[in-house]
Amino acid sequence: MEFEDGSRATKYTTLAAGPGFRHELEIRRSRFITVLRRSADEDAARDLVTGLRREFHDARHHCSAFVIGPDRMVQRSSDDGEPSGTAGIPMLEALVKRETAPGVTDLSDISAVVVRYFGGILLGAGGLVRAYSESVSAALDRAPLVDRNRLRLCDVGVPHADAGRLENELRSNGFVMAETRYEARQAVLRMALPDTPSAIGEAGSRVAALTAGASVLEPRGTEWIDVPR
The missing domain is CATH 3.30.230.30 (Impact, N-terminal domain)
Known part of the structure; x- marks a missing residue:
């Protein structure tokens, strides 16, 4: 990746x-x-x-x-x-x-x-x-100091009917969900992940397991965020 x-x-x-x-x-x-x-x-x-x-x-x-x-x-x-x-x-x-x-x-x-x-x-x-x-x-x-973390934004395309279920399951697994975008043919869930190969690999495996391999993780851009101490 x-x-x-x-x-x-x-x-x-x-x-x-x-x-x-x-x-x-x-x-x-x-x-x-x-x-x-x-x-x-x-x-x-x-x-x-x-x-x-x-x-x-x-x-x-x-x-x-x-x-x-x-x-x-x-x-x-x-x-x-x-x-x-x-x-x-x-x-x-x-x-x-x-x-x-x-x-x-x-x-x-x-x-x-x-x-x-x-x-x-x-x-x-x-x-x-x-x-x-x-x-x-x-x-x-x-x-006052803060932690500044770089997050990798990743998209997951799923059928409209499955979007709510998958989003809830990902949240319950501890993933940060940024937004959900509804397009004509599918819903696109956006995840915000630590920008490391291991974190993204783990998320990709979880998405594959929850969708029986029907959806894949698509890395997008990055975003820096402040996390208060």
Whole structure:
């Protein structure tokens, strides 16, 4: 069976959709304002930085990091005037190394910007690394996260008279039914399945068994959905 492999991952963790999340720390008189926002692409991530530069126009630094894509292939960071390697990279590592479950590091489609108001006390390179890393980690501790799952939509054509029975039987077997479409010659049941060969193979076998081989599973497109934690 052929799969659409624009990305290999079928599940990852991201920030809940919405205007974003903010958290502030004060470290040795400097204010570190962290803003997290869900970002589907690099343009959205850069737009966040641009907007915060306008909002906090009098701040000295607007450091940023973002991770994009189900397979986290796009990763960028910026020190924005802080000593090289003391802000953007620690922020990026806080995102990339974040455990969303024991042993699982799959956080993606998320941008982090830390706005710093200098408080007059130099933190040194080590202090800056800790401050920027801690700022992002503390925000993630409080931010609403969701699971994002890729589902494979599959169609099953059956006679009109059998549609209701088959749909009920599939539901009772634990399958997610997306919709039923009634056409001139048949009814088409749509299933939403985990986008893995094993899950689709199991569903195909179940459809064949329930219809005595009269109907087959026809894979269609995919769809990403958010699942609250």
